[in-house]
Amino acid sequence: MALKITVIGTGYLGATHAAAMAELGFEVLGLDVVPEKIEMLSSGRVPMFEPGLEELLAKHVAGIEGSSGRLRFTTSWEEIGAFGDVHFVCxxxxxxxxxxxxDMSYVDAAFASLAPVLRSGALVVGKSTVPVGSAERLAATLPEGVDLAWNPEFLREGFAVDDTLHPDRVVVGVRSERAEKLLREVYAVPVAEGTPFVVTDYPTAELVKTSANSFLATKISFINAMAEVCEAAGGDVAKLAEAIGYDxxxxxxxxxxxxxxxxxxxPKDIRxxxxxxxxxxxxxxxTFLREIDSINMRRRGQMVEMAREAVGGDSFLGKRVAVLGATFKPDSxxxxDSPALNVAGQIQLQGGQVTVYDPKGMENARRLFPTLAYAASAxxxxxxxxVVLHLTEWREFRELDPEELGAVASSRVVLDGRNALDPTRWREAGWTFRAMGRPSA
Known part of the structure; x- marks a missing residue:
């Protein structure tokens, strides 16, 4: 008999995982304690922007014309317990x-609500990013006859659907052959496509996600530290990165x-x-992660200083600053913790008149920074x-016409905070172009 899957928590991770499990052919029931979220998902809509997710939901949510009907949502723990063979906590x-x-309060609350309704023989699978040692503690809260596994997620915002359906690896921390067998059944399709299936213990599975994020953060902050040196020495960090990247x-x-x-x-994972x-x-x-965090936060202040220099060097008072980007990354x-909004907020606090535009993040940005000005287009x-600050590397911004923007700007000065724009195009249109870590470029 085919496995039935539940997903506890239908935020960014949970909604994506539920839709992907339905796409892989399973009957899926998602749970959330927020009725408005369940209502939205049940109509095939998502509470966040993630490319391809709404289309995948519409393909499988029960009640939508032409859907497979394999995916439903509920607020009932009893329904979850009676339905599921494998329960993913997201x-x-x-x-x-x-x-x-x-803050483990959401995970603890989910386990406390799930444990009393579980059938003997069920498997609970943690996907949330947790401190090492959490799985050991949580396993003790489950009733006899129920196994626990830890299966960390590695989703990249903007690529979450593909990362779930075609992961670069599946990691499972298990204590029984039965738990491993069930998870091999869940992930049979991607494993058949060649996705590595890594079986380990609880602590190692928990450490994989935080270790991976720490390594990525280290790599980003390393090149940003090199950018600081390039600023001081007159080098070009983009060329430096190209050269060392060939290794x-x-x-x-x-x-x-x-x-x-x-x-x-x-940010929160490394902390x-x-x-x-x-x-x-x-x-x-x-202890090295403290410096990684420090380098990362310092970059925001350095962009503020670059902007101050660009408008005369003394003050932002009476100066108009355009910020292109509000989200922490594109396609989301x-x-x-968006660097773009942090920079915009700092400049406004120092007297600048800041106007922000982002292709998808305007509504969320307004909620977080209601005092900033927002525009309907770049x-x-x-x-x-x-001065114009490019702070989120949306494709729309890379494809902007510098001539068109130059015609409406008070001064043709652009600061590229993502090293993603084409300096030649902007300079040919009469802009003073400056990118972080590239004073000589």
Whole structure:
């Protein structure tokens, strides 16, 4: 008999996982404690922007004409317990307010509500990013006859659907052959396509996600540290990155210098990792992550200083600043810990008149920074601007016509905070072009 799958938590991770499991052929029931979210998902709509996700939902949500009907949503824990063979826990683990540590309250609440309704023989699978040691503790909260596995997620916002259907690896922390067997059945399609299936213990599975994010953060902050040196020495960080990227031991990915990383994963994950290492008595092993975090946050202040120099060097008072980008990365509407909005907010606090435009993140940005001005297009954002800051590398921004923007700007000065624009095109249109870490370019 085919496995039936439940997904607990239908945010970014959960909604994507539920839709992907239905696409792989399983009957799926998703649960959330927010009725409005369930209502929206049940109509085939998503509460966030993620390319391809709404189309995948419409393909499978029950009640939508032409759908497979394999995917439904509920607020009932009893219905979840009676329905599922494999239960994926996909709830959020944010950073604790005022601390580096991870807030496990959502995960703990999910397990507490799930445990009493589970049938004997069920498998609970944690996908949330948690401090190492959490699986061991949570396994003890489950009833006898119920197994726990830990299966970390590696989704990239903007590519989440493809990352779920065609992952570059599947990692499972298990304690029984039965749990491994069930998860091999769940992931049979991607494994048959060649996706590696890595079986390990609980602690290793928990550490894989935080280790991977820490390595990526390190690589980003390394090239940004090199950008600081290039600024001082008159070098070109883009050429430096190209040259070292040809070394296959290093690789070119994640070596684009700029205003740094943000979002709901990398910053809070490396901080939670540091906090957990301290609890385990091995904080010295991860002291380097404190500098990684510091380099990353410093980039935002450096962009503010570059903008101040661009408008005269003294003050932002009376100066109009256009900010292209609000989300922390392109192909997403996620503005959590966004470097773009952080820079915009700092400039406004220092007296600048800041106008922001983003293709998908405007609504979320308005909620987070209601005092900033927002424009309906890049052209409107740039109208009358003394300086233009490019802070999120949307394709739309790379394809902008510098001549058209120059016709409405007060001053043709552009600062590329993502090293993604074509300097030649902008300079040929009469713009003063400056990119981070490239004073000589």
């Amino acid at each position: 709830v959020n683990t944010p950073q604790k307010h005022g601390e580096y540590a991870c 296959e031991r290093i690789g070119a990915k994640f070596l684009r210098a700029g205003v740094g990383f943000g979002g709901g994963c990398l 939670a990792f540091m906090a957990r290492a301290g609890e385990l008595g091995v904080d010295q092993a991860l 509407d996620d503005v959590r 052209v409107e954002a740039v109208r009358g601007a003394d």
